[in-house]
Amino acid sequence: MVASVTSFGRSGVYDWLIQRVSAVIVGLYVLILLGYLLGHPDLGYEEWRDFITSGSMRIASTLALLATLAHAWIGLWVITTDYLSNSFVRFSCQSACGVAAAIYLVWGAQILWGL
């Protein structure tokens, strides 16, 4: 079996499954977040901060962030391998996306856990 070194799960079957599990996690998270915002039209600072920094929301947000980045990596990998046939260009783009994802991860963790 030939495994691609740049794919997220090292195999298409893993990537396929991770893509779907992460999609459901992010989908549910977006539903929770939009539902909360719709239910609180005149949201104040304290109420909002207490909601986001509550234990369950911190875990949910962290999970959603990790799922988003795994999902994005698999999606961007598929797109770059489909459209960029030049190895150097493709690897450069994938590297840039990887660096961006790492920055998002650190920044997101700082926001969620730095309070």
Next chain:
Amino acid sequence: MKAVNKNRPVNLDFKTIKLPLPALVSIMHRASGVVVFFSIPILLGILSCSLESESSFNELKDTLDGFFVTMVVWGAVGALLYHIAAGVKHLFMDFGIGETLEGGLKGAKITVVVSAVLIIFMGVWLW
């Protein structure tokens, strides 16, 4: 017998390519995914400002009232909503629902209608 006929006609002229609706929904799913990935800094920035302090929270509220900022946020969240709608269609198809030619077309139509309703609703809510 050759597996692939190398003499088949090839057309890569984007101006003359006409995509059927399911193909359009599919390529838009990819494009919206890329847009969402590059919108993440905007969303993280908003989250950061909303939590930093009471004054930055109020500042953010004023900033989000601006026309240009509202358009950018609407674009980012709209791309996300479309991506989710098209993604849900994918999950249905994983269960074998809507895999036929007619089913695929119907699923694509439902995706367009559902995401359009969500995006318009989002726009109304933001304003």
